[in-house]
Amino acid sequence: MTSTNSADGGFARLRAEFELPEDFHPSVLAEAETVVMDPSVLAADRADETDLPLVTLDPAGAKDLDQAVLIERSAGGFRVRYAIADLAAFVAPGGPIDRESRRRGQTLYLPDGTVPLHPPVLSEGAASLLPGEIRPAVLWTLHLDRDGELLDAEVRRALVRSTEQLDYASSDPVALHPSIAALPEVGTLRRELAVRRGAVEPQLPDRMIGANGGDWVLGMRPRTRLEAWNAEISLLTGMAGARMMIDAKIGLLRTLPEPDAETLDWLRGAGRALGIDWASGTSVAELLAGLDPRQPESMAFYTDTTRLLRGAGYTSFDGELPETVTHAGIGAPYAHVTAPIRRLADRFAAEICVAVSAGEPVPAWARDALAGLPGQMSASDLLAARVEKACLDQVEAWTLAGRTGETFEAVVLRAEENRAEIMLADPPVMAKCAGENLPEGRRIAVRLTAVDVDKRKVSFERA
Incomplete structure (x- = not known):
């Protein structure tokens, strides 16, 4: 912490x-x-x-x-x-x-x-x-x-x-x-x-907020x-x-439709890009059960897999x-x-x-x-998710205030063309990082470029 x-x-x-x-x-x-x-x-x-x-x-x-x-x-x-x-x-x-x-x-x-x-x-x-x-x-x-x-x-x-x-x-x-x-x-x-039923359970650790004296702290559990x-x-x-x-x-009932073929094809492509061996005939559930959650490429794939869980209602x-x-x-x-x-x-x-x-x-x-x-229930779920994210964002901003310009080690969880979602090793902050072609599932050095405590935002770039 x-x-x-x-x-x-x-x-x-x-x-x-x-x-x-x-x-x-x-x-x-x-x-x-x-x-x-x-x-x-x-x-x-x-x-x-x-x-x-x-x-x-x-x-x-x-x-x-x-x-x-x-x-x-x-x-x-x-x-x-x-x-x-x-x-x-x-x-x-x-x-x-x-x-x-x-x-x-x-x-x-x-x-x-x-x-x-x-x-x-x-x-x-x-x-x-x-x-x-x-x-x-x-x-x-x-x-x-x-x-x-x-x-x-x-x-x-x-x-x-x-x-x-x-x-x-x-x-x-x-x-x-x-x-x-x-x-x-x-x-x-x-x-x-x-696993045999095909249950999809990404083994992402929980990010937690706790008290340490008069401060709020971030932790991973x-x-x-x-x-x-x-x-x-x-x-x-x-x-x-x-x-x-x-x-x-x-x-x-709590329901979630089966993922369509396009989403599964995208996930297979993401697995290949991460170097994950996805054998033919292996279900998503079986693949997830066999990954080592300590590895950065596993964390990135878990993040990608959450796309299969969108649309629950x-x-x-x-x-x-x-x-x-x-x-x-x-x-x-x-x-x-x-x-x-x-x-x-x-x-x-x-x-x-x-x-x-x-x-x-x-x-x-x-x-x-x-x-x-x-x-x-859908309205209350949405509010709960927004409140949880806002709390994490706020503590992230408090944690990083005054540290602009410092360099941190991070794992690239999900990459797009000009930016990526990253997670710092310490403190366990999840944020956006600017940079072209950032390597998904790899550890990189990032630099903190801005912190806005009032807006609960932090920004990074590849170091």
């Missing part, structure tokens, strides 16, 4: 620029305070599954805990119990919380704090699957064979009690908690199946094995939910299946059902799955919302 020269006020100007809400309307807070005191939230018709030794696994310090998991071996393979926070128990259709959550769409994460989807009394309190607390949940039971393939799934409402809050930083992937001791095996099997395995459980559940909704011909349907029901990046139909505290769509998709699994009609409030959800 590298220290920054951050301006006074942190991200307040950015929050104002994007008109991010500072708090919830009093009516929303009042409804939240009332509902968390309502005993009927726990007294509804729910199975008592509080004896299940579920655990949560999240980034250190997380309070909005959506999921708790238990993985058991069975005679035929594995059984996954996956409890998801049941926000529908707290959110009255058409009420203040419902209306405000539809306006927000999802929780926004900024370095100096979140803009939550729901009031913290819910998202970090009564709805969160905190350890030792009885909580209403949507409980998935997923049966897998010995190869990790899904055999069948069911979902119902339950009361659960997480036994422990685990985090990625302190959990040992070799000696995991007994409730997730089988996670490495299941996660590995599911990742192997993902590669995805750990534990995070990758845990993500497979969420993906598995999302695929099971999508299949339920497709079979019932009602639902909300949300598709709702009721009575007739849409033309596209799959997500090409996952290689299967998929739905968001596992993060209702942080994402609007999950509350509605989970409600549909509960009804379908029980053979009951989908509640009118969930059915009526379907038409508007794709637009609401």
Whole structure:
């Protein structure tokens, strides 16, 4: 990591620029305070599954805990119990919380704090699957064979009690908690199946912003094995939910069309230019799985591959299946059902799955919302992406302020005729660099030519 020269006020100007809400309307807070005191939230018709030794696994310090998991071996393979926070128990259709959550769409994460989807009394309190607390949940039971393939799934409402809050930083992937001791095996099997399905997953490391004293700092964090395995459980559940909704011909899917031939031809050309051996008959997924993420040409190819993931959206349907029901990046139909505290769509998709699994009609409030959800979620996704980029751009500018004229080592990620997208080795800044025919996938020296902190822009040229 590298220290920054951050301006006074942190991200307040950015929050104002994007008109991010500072708090919830009093009516929303009042409804939240009332509902968390309502005993009927726990007294509804729910199975008592509080004896299940579920655990949560999240980034250190997380309070909005959506999921708790238990993985058991069975005679035929594995059984996954996956409890998801049941926000529908707290959110009255058409009420203040419902209306405000539809306006927000999802929780926004900024370095100096979140803009939550729901009031913290819910998202970090009564709805969160905190350890030792009885909580209403949507409980998935997923049966897998010995190869990790899904055999069948069911979902119902339950009361659960997480036994422990685990985090990625302190959990040992070799000696995991007994409730997730089988996670490495299941996660590995599911990742192997993902490659066979054709799932496209560029292994680009996450750029992070953290605090160091009074400064904001940039860092790089590669995805750990534990995070990758845990993500497979969420993906598995999302695929099971999508299949339920497709079979019932009602639902909300996350979709992405298959890439066209022209895009694939372009990607093959990019691979050849980088010196990547792409054997005939090898899928994009298989090729990505075999690359070394530490090599600069791999980073450049990962960046090129993100072009295949453009165009993802949300598709709702009721009575007739849409033309596209799959997500090409996952290689299967998929739905968001596992993060209702942080994402609007999950509350509605989970409600549909509960009804379908029980053979009951989908509640009118969930059915009526379907038409508007794709637009609401797409708008919130766009805002979240813009806010995340603005935060990174701001810290990059703070980091490089006063260093104009210095030379840095960089990797060329994507080259055009007169400029390229580069990533510095230290600090991990991603920016545009001027220069003709810059060698994609190669390390070069670049010179910082300008920094504009107010506009959050930095410029480079080849040294």
